[in-house]
Amino acid sequence: xxxxxxxxxxxxxxxxxxxxxxxxxxxxxxxxxxxxxxxxxxxxxxxxxxxxxxxxxxxxxxxxxxxxxxxxxxxxxxxxxxxxxxxxxxxxxxxxxxxxxxxxxxxxxxxxxxxxxxxxxxxxxxxxxxxxxxxxxxxxxxxxxxxxxxxxxxxxxxxxxxxxxxxxxxxxxxxxxxxxxxxxxxxxxxxxxxxxxxxxxxxxxxxxxxxxxxxxxxxxxxxxxxxxxxxxxxxxxxxxxxxxxxxxxxxxxxxxxxxxxxxxxxxxxxxxxxxxxxxxxxxxxxxxxxxxxxx
Numbered sequence: 001x002x003x004x005x006x007x008x009x010x011x012x013x014x015x016x017x018x019x020x021x022x023x024x025x026x027x028x029x030x031x032x033x034x035x036x037x038x039x040x041x042x043x044x045x046x047x048x049x050x051x052x053x054x055x056x057x058x059x060x061x062x063x064x065x066x067x068x069x070x071x072x073x074x075x076x077x078x079x080x081x082x083x084x085x086x087x088x089x090x091x092x093x094x095x096x097x098x099x100x101x102x103x104x105x106x107x108x109x110x111x112x113x114x115x116x117x118x119x120x121x122x123x124x125x126x127x128x129x130x131x132x133x134x135x136x137x138x139x140x141x142x143x144x145x146x147x148x149x150x151x152x153x154x155x156x157x158x159x160x161x162x163x164x165x166x167x168x169x170x171x172x173x174x175x176x177x178x179x180x181x182x183x184x185x186x187x188x189x190x191x192x193x194x195x196x197x198x199x200x201x202x203x204x205x206x207x208x209x210x211x212x213x214x215x216x217x218x219x220x221x222x223x224x225x226x227x228x229x230x231x232x233x234x235x236x237x238x239x240x241x242x243x244x245x246x247x248x249x250x251x252x253x254x255x256x257x258x259x260x261x262x263x264x265x266x267x268x269x270x271x272x273x274x275x276x277x278x279x280x281x282x283x284x285x286x287x288x289x290x291x292x293x294x295x
Contacts, residue, residue: 006264013260014253018113023256025106027248031241033102035074037134038062041142042078054146061144061177064217068224070240104130107255108192114259117195133192137184144177182210189259201266209258213251220247 013019038058045054059078063071105126112120121129186206190199227246231239 006261006268009264010257010261013114014257019110019253019256022106022110022113023249023252024245026103026110026252026255027245029102029106030248030252031244034244035078037138038074038078039081041138042082044142046082057146066244067217067221068228070228070243073240098127098131101127101130101134104133104188104192107188107252108194110256111189111193111259112195114256114263115193115195115197116263117193119194121194129192133188136187140180140184141177144180178210178214181213182206185210185255185258189262197263198266201262201269205258205262205265209254212254216247216251216254 041058042055045051045058059075062075062078065071066074105123108126108129109120112118120126183206186199186202189202189206190197228239228243231242235242
């Protein structure tokens with residue numbers, strides 16, 4: 001019954017071409033925004049805080065996020081760009097943050113559709129909200145990196161080997177990153193739609209989506225080598241770009257599925273509450289209005 005009423009409609013939602021358009025748009029924007037976001041993060045650690053352990057924690061997080069050769073390639077390119085260009089100016093950091101928030105524009109449209117909200121924000125209003133979300137979610141991400149950095153720094157000060165410190169740094173990163181990523185998902189689900197949505201229905205969905213996205217990393221580890229060989233043959237120099245878009249598309253579909261499931265659950269709870277009230281009124285002898293059912 002639960003599968004037929006709640007899960008099957010969400011699976012049908014994922015088969016709609018419009019949802020695929022949203023997911024591909026989010027994936028493309030993530031490709032454009034990922035590198036600028038990490039330039040900002042590494043620049044803060046290197047040039048503002050002067051914290052080498054923090055920079056190492058970001059590279060560690062990137063290797064965890066992208067297993068295999070791409071996880072070595074991206075940190076190497078970050079280091080190369082920062083060594084070449086030096087410390088970015090404040091205006092450059094702001095422009096990089098503006099570039100990094102592009103993923104929220106298609107995501108807002110998709111969330112509005114899931115909740116049945118007809119009107120989207122204007123471009124300027126969307127950018128203002130997106131900038132607030134990128135600062136908030138970026139701050140949560142940065143906090144998880146700092147937890148890993150502190151762990152690495154403490155272990156180094158105690159004389160442990162680099163590999164040992166990296167292992168426990170990764171463990172600290174995961175312990176901090178998973179709950180913080182769940183919190184970030186909840187905030188995005190709650191505040192990005194252009195209308196009021198029930199926060200209570202979003203909590204279990206954000207928790208479930210966060211765990212599924214974390215497990216996606218291990219799926220990537222299993223299929224990554226075979227996928228890398230296939231993409232290298234078919235896309236050549238664009239292998240890494242296609243890899244990011246493919247995994248980002250899958251992650252975007254999971255996020256959108258969570259939004260649709262939350263909206264259907266919230267609507268079903270409202271309908272059930274109304275039906276209970278009608279049943280009570282009917283028993284009391286009062287007439288009851290017709291309650292529409294969501295198709």
